[in-house]
Structure formats: structure tokens, C-alpha cells
Amino acid sequence: MGEPLLRLQNVTAGYGDAVVLNDVSLDIAESGALAVLGRNGVGKSTLMLTIMGFTQMRAGRVFWRGQDISRQPPHWRANNGIAWVAQEREIFPSLSVEENLTVAAQRGAWTLETIYQMFPRLSERKRNMGNQLSGGEQQMLAIARALMTNPSLLLLDEPFEGLAPVIVEELIRAVKQMLAGQKLAIVLVEQHTDVALELTANAIVLERGAVMHRAPSAELQKDTETLERYVGLRVAAEH
Numbered sequence: 001m002g003e004p005l006l007r008l009q010n011v012t013a014g015y016g017d018a019v020v021l022n023d024v025s026l027d028i029a030e031s032g033a034l035a036v037l038g039r040n041g042v043g044k045s046t047l048m049l050t051i052m053g054f055t056q057m058r059a060g061r062v063f064w065r066g067q068d069i070s071r072q073p074p075h076w077r078a079n080n081g082i083a084w085v086a087q088e089r090e091i092f093p094s095l096s097v098e099e100n101l102t103v104a105a106q107r108g109a110w111t112l113e114t115i116y117q118m119f120p121r122l123s124e125r126k127r128n129m130g131n132q133l134s135g136g137e138q139q140m141l142a143i144a145r146a147l148m149t150n151p152s153l154l155l156l157d158e159p160f161e162g163l164a165p166v167i168v169e170e171l172i173r174a175v176k177q178m179l180a181g182q183k184l185a186i187v188l189v190e191q192h193t194d195v196a197l198e199l200t201a202n203a204i205v206l207e208r209g210a211v212m213h214r215a216p217s218a219e220l221q222k223d224t225e226t227l228e229r230y231v232g233l234r235v236a237a238e239h
């Protein structure tokens with residue numbers, strides 16, 4: 001086993017005096033895919049923010065390719081291969097689709113051409129302004145913009161939330177394509193448990209900021225007891 005791409009070692013972190021994550025440890029391998037599950041408010045987004053360097057670390061360390069980056073600011077992490085798609089998407093409303101894509105682009109396999117192949121809708125709308133897009137198109141753009149930085153790790157925070165099923169299908173196909181094609185690892189926070197487990201190799205379940213359970217995703221998919229206890233059956237019940 002080589003060095004993990006990302007390692008969180010006994011990380012306790014939060015906002016100011018409020019501690020949200022408690023003694024969280026996890027590894028993500030190069031090209032790995034990790035699902036982060038758990039009910040609302042357990043700290044899933046805070047985990048993403050901590051990987052990006054936006055929270056206050058109280059204890060523990062974060063390693064990137066074996067290097068301790070615990071004190072590196074968010075822009076260092078972004079410049080060194082960690083990309084984050086926030087729940088809020090945060091695309092630039094007054095820039096065109098194409099400008100949104102090129103504004104933070106870095107060299108690599110993801111270019112306008114490969115992005116437009118994966119998201120033909122964005123190609124059709126490349127001259128539209130960010131604020132003229134539907135919710136689904138905005139989410140595509142947010143993911144595409146993150147890919148244009150040619151990251152080694154992509155953090156996706158509830159990318160399918162609130163989108164029409166047909167758009168969710170399109171995004172799932174795109175995520176599969178991303179994982180199959182390029183050397184890219186993902187951390188996926190998702191309320192749609194079945195989708196999250198289908199897309200990933202491994203999963204952790206958070207409860208009150210701590211890792212309560214970890215398992216290969218295929219195993220957790222069958223473990224309805226754990227899913228019921230810590231995640232709820234919101235999505236499983238829909239199938």
C-alpha cells in the first residue's frame with residue numbers, strides 16, 4: 001500500500017468555540033471514492049470544510065500525499081489539487097458559462113473540450129450568464145468548474161440535492177465517467193444513500209461529528225440495520 005492521497009488523523013475541528021468534528025480519522029487513496037453519510041447536522045459539510053482548511057482545527061492533523069498540510073490555508077489546498085463543490089454551488093452569476101469554466105482553470109486533462117463532451121448542455125449554453133441557468137445546469141457548471149482546476153481530489157457536497165431525476169441521472173453518469181477516466185479521487189456527501197454507495201468504494205457514517213461506522217460501500221448497501229440507525233431510510237424507502 002502506498003501513501004494515501006489524503007489522510008485525516010484524529011481531527012477535532014469546528015467553528016470558533018464550537019467543536020463539530022470529534023476525533024475523525026480517514027484515508028483516501030489515489031483515485032479512491034469515499035461516501036460520507038449521516039443525518040442532517042452531524043458534521044458532513046464541516047468535514048468537507050475541514051479538508052479545504054476553512055474550519056478551526058483543535059487537534060489532529062491533515063496529510064496530503066504524506067505532507068502535513070494542517071496549517072495550509074484553503075488557497076494552498078486549492079492550488080495543490082483539492083477542489084470543492086459547495087452545497088450552495090456558488091457560480092458567478094454575471095459571468096458566462098464559459099467564463100465560469102475558464103476563470104480558475106489549471107492545466108491538465110480537463111479542458112473546455114473534454115468538459116463540453118461530458119456536459120453537452122453546458123456547451124449549448126456556453127454564452128449564457130450563470131444566473132440564466134436552471135438549478136441542474138448550475139450544478140453541472142459547479143462540478144465542471146471544479147474539474148477545470150484539474151484536481152486530484154474532488155469534494156462533492158450533496159450534488160444531487162433538489163434536482164429533477166433526469167438531471168440526477170445525467171450527473172451520476174458524469175461522476176461515473178470522471179472516476180473511470182481520469183486519476184481523480186472523490187469524497188461524496190449525499191443524502192441519497194443508495195446513489196452515494198453505488199458511486200463509491202468505501203463509506204463512513206457520521207453521528208454527532210464522529211465516525212460511527214466505516215465499511216466498503218457494497219457491504220453497507222446490504223447493512224440495513226446500520227443504515228436505519230444512523231442514516232434513516234429516506235432514500236432506501238423510495239426504491
Ligand SMILES: Nc1ncnc2c1ncn2[C@@H]1O[C@H](COP(=O)(O)OP(=O)(O)OP(=O)(O)O)[C@@H](O)[C@H]1O
Binds near residue numbers: 040041046
Ligand atoms: N459556520 C458555522 N458556525 C457555527 N456552527 C456551524 C457552522 N456551520 C455549521 N455549524 C454547525 O455544525 C454542525 C454540523 O453542521 P454541518 O453543516 O457540518 O452538518 P451536515 O451533516 O452537513 O448537515 P446538512 O446535511 O444539514 O448539511 C451543526 O450543528 C451546525 O449548526
